[in-house]
Amino acid sequence: MLAFRDATLDDLPAIVALLADDDLGAGRESAGHGDLPRYEAALRAIAAQPGNSVLLCVDGDEIAGLLQLTLIPGLSRLGMTRAQIEGVRVSRARRGQGIGERLFEHAIGIARSAGCGLVQLTTDKRRVDAKRFYERLGFVASHEGMKLEL
Numbered sequence: 001m002l003a004f005r006d007a008t009l010d011d012l013p014a015i016v017a018l019l020a021d022d023d024l025g026a027g028r029e030s031a032g033h034g035d036l037p038r039y040e041a042a043l044r045a046i047a048a049q050p051g052n053s054v055l056l057c058v059d060g061d062e063i064a065g066l067l068q069l070t071l072i073p074g075l076s077r078l079g080m081t082r083a084q085i086e087g088v089r090v091s092r093a094r095r096g097q098g099i100g101e102r103l104f105e106h107a108i109g110i111a112r113s114a115g116c117g118l119v120q121l122t123t124d125k126r127r128v129d130a131k132r133f134y135e136r137l138g139f140v141a142s143h144e145g146m147k148l149e150l
Contacts, residue, residue: 002064002099004106006047007054012039014063015054018089024124051114054087057103065090065099069107071114083111085121088130104137 007015013031016039020029046052051071057064068086073079085107090100111119122145123130131141 001059002102003058004103005056005058007043007056007066009040009043011056011063012036012043015039015056015066018063018066018091019087021092022089024126055103055107055110057090057099057106059094063091064094064097065103067103067107069110071111071116077117080117081115083107083114083116083119085119088121100133101137 013036016029016031016036020031043054046054046068049070052068053070054066054068056066065088067088070084070086071081072084073081085104088100088103090103108119119139121134121139123134125131135141
C-alpha cells in the first residue's frame, strides 16, 4: 500500500542512495558516510523553509520514490505562486509500476491546494525517458532552461 509523507533525517541514507542510483546522479551524488552531514544540513534547511519539502512515496518501510516540491511566491502573472519540482527519483526496482505518476499526482494536489497557478520542472536533456514521462503527464516544454554553475 503506497503512502506519501515528508522525508526525515532517518530517511537520508535511502534518499541519497536513490539520488545516486542513476546514470547522471552517480557522478554528482555521494552515498559515502562522510558526505551525509551535507545532506543533513540541506534537509534541515528545506524543512525550515515554508513551502519546501522532500516528498516520499513509501511502501511500508521502503522508499519507492521521491521528489522535492517548492512553492514559490512570485510577482509575475498577477502575483501567482508556482510550484517547482526537482530531484525526482523512483527506485530502479519499482519503475514501471505507476509510482512516479502517483507521486506527481500527490505533489500537484499539494500545489493546487496551496493556490499555485502552475507547476514547473527542469530535466536534463539526456533524460529522454524522463522527458517522455513528463510530457505524458501534461507538462509542455514551453521555455528554454539555463543554468550557471557556481
